[in-house]
Amino acid sequence: MGKNSSKLSRRGFFNLAAAGGLGAALTPLISKKGWSQDPQPKVKPATNVKDALTYDRTPDSMPGKYPGKVVQVYHENCMAENEPDQQAVDRMLETAMLELTGLTTLRDAWLHFVSPQDRIGLKVNPVAGKLLSTSHQIVRAVIAQLEGAGIPREQIVLWDRREFELHEAGFTAENYPGIRITGTEQQDAAGSFYDADGVLYGEKMIDKDWYYWAEVEEEYDAYTIPYMVNSGKYSYFSKICTQQLDKIINIPILKNAGASVTLCLKNLAYGCISNTGRLHKDLWSETCAQVCAFPPIRDKVVLNIADGIRGCFNGGPGANPQFITDYKTLLVGTDPVAVDRIGYEVVLKKRIDEGIQSEDQPRARQFMNMAQDLGLGIADLDRIGVKIIQMV
Amino acid sequence: MIRGGLLLPLFLFAGSLTIGQENLFPLESDPGNGREVIKTRIFEGSGLWGYIDGGADIYMEYGFERVYVQDILLDGHPFTAEAYWMEDSRAAFGIFSVNRYRCTLNDSLAIPHCISPYQVLAVLGKYYLVLSDQEGSEAFAQIATKQLQSLQHRYLSDSIPLPEFFTGQEVRNRVKYLEGPLGILNGYPALSGLFEPFQAFSLFLLPLEGQHGPSVLARVDFKDPVSQNVLGKNLVQWEEEGEHKMMLQKRLDPFSLLFMMGNKADSVMLLPDLRHFEWD
Secondary structure (H helix, E strand, O other), rough: OOOOHHHHHHOOOOOOOOOOOOOOOOOOOOOOOOOOOOOOOOOOOOOOOOHHHHOOOOOOOOOOOOOEEEEEEEOOOOOOOOOOHHHHHHHHHHHHHHHHHOOOOOOHHOOOOHHHHHHOEEEEEOOOOOOOOOOOOHHHHOOOOHHOOOOOOOHEEEEEEEEEHHHHOOOOOOOOOOOOEEEOOOOOOOOEEEEEOOOOOOOHHHEEEEEEEOOOOOOOOOOOHHHHOOOOOEEEHHHHHHOOEEEEEEEEEEEEEEEEOOOOOHHHHHHEEEEOOHHHHHHHHHHHHHHHHOOHHOOEEEEEEEOOOOOOOOOOOOOOOEEOOOOOEEEEOOHHHHHHEEEEHHHHHHHHOOOOOOOOOHHHHHHHHHHHHOOOOOHHHOOEEEEEEEEE | OOOOOOOOOOOOOOOOOOOOOOOOOOOOEEEEEEEEEEEEEEEHHHHHHHHHHHHHHHHHHEEEEEEEEEEEOOOEEEEEEEEEOOOOHHHHHHHOOOOOOEEEOOOOOOOOOEEEEOOOEEEEEEEEEEEEEEOOOOOHHHHHHHHHHHHHHHOOOOOOOOOOOOOOOOOOOOEEEEHHHHHHHOOOOOOOOOOOOOOEEEEEEEEEEEEOEEEEEEEEOOHHHHHHHHHHHHHHHHHHHHOOOOOEEEEOOOOEEEEEEOOOOHHHOOHHHHHHOHHH
């Protein structure tokens, strides 16, 4: 792909533009009535989100058993030799689960969400590699506690978009024996994305009965297609979530995306469908919210465990070491919108402390408000109940 | 160019891209300089999404060609080298300026650079170079700097021109080049609302910190005079809405606008060249 086509195809308004200020001397610069506007306002592409709303909700539908409730556990000493301490993380997760459910045993707390008959997917995020992916300590804690609740190991699946990224981040059979590790986009042992018949392995992993349609498309070159699976106006849900799992436990990592956050909703929306490259430019917020409104996600995600032991406050979602920080925090809840909202506050505070920005920018929370409007959870801070627990 | 131990101005006026830069990357093994290449990957155009997913957007905004991602051993230490080949040297500098943060500088390097414990960033012509050490070893900065010293000798000339008020020695390590809404959002999000009406623009921006709080000096370039007009009006309205706000602007030509927001006394103190500047 030549430089001109790449630059021309990507120029455009990234829908996270936000109001902001310039510190104490200045006030937010919000697009207001009376302010001059560009004579050609941008029109949003149409999507098929209305299709999602035609499906009846279930008892497990988002926002789950505890709408608007978030448990925020901070552990001052959860790091040891520059790595999360396993015992500390175990205790943080246990504390969060008991607080969230109000139950007295860890076993009961986990069985409140899953059963031994369920095929349970742990949706992690390995995109930023070993430096900034869902920590192994939290994943091991989840697996250990599920097993402690009587969930057979063979019922647990570790998954994300790209199987090879999982491997590169250390999610391997060697490190997780007996756990199925899989992704929508796959390579064979020889490193090929294509089978002997020239068919993408990813093509076999998408479910064309479930899709997110949007009036926007991008043509991908040969380099890119294995990572997108298909081009055109359809993004298909992965069979992992439509056919191979009964319940999903979402374990994103606490990262910024510009002035916003890439956390629960983003990890689900962009992690469960194909052909996502076309959606970044004009539909970032809409995709985060609307894709989660479809039943394969809406009705299967029972718990969100936002891994904020280590995250980033700028330069995200990639791993830029100068912006990586130890938040030493877990955010747990059934309501992904509320967890995102609280995660946003954690990242925002850090960004302000570091001088990256001066104050909240409401447009950076647009996707959360969209998700709230779709009934997926609560985005209003004054309607969210946060239980903060400090551990040492 | 380097003369002895003097730190030369980082930004020269533009020369043409010269032979040799195209071959700068991917790096080759060079045992004499302690460099061994273990693995090389290349991502081109939209393939960048396959490498850094959503992080690719801003590179696309600035104009991205390809990236060489190499795992290398430098004097026995494992590093990752990412060489982003951007549309032009301005784009490379722009991406660099958005990502640099709390930098240490080395006087032996004449190229734009930023040294931090786990990462060294640099601009070599159209390349934005990122050297990363996941272990944060003490030797990392030293070894990475040595590599840049050897590479910058091969970098002949392709620097971006900086506009007036952005060239002084006291400002060159803070100036940002922001392109489009994503550039603003990542580089200086406080101005996102002001630029919300616009699609195609670029600006050189200088954050200033004075006794009375933050200020900013910016030179904006649009592709049409209508947008320049709209911004000028919105700047006036912004100032009128706050008792303590100060805004100065100057239309440089039909497409370019220079403005300063914040506290005038601080800005003039920090930028003496502005003392006698005639604003609109």
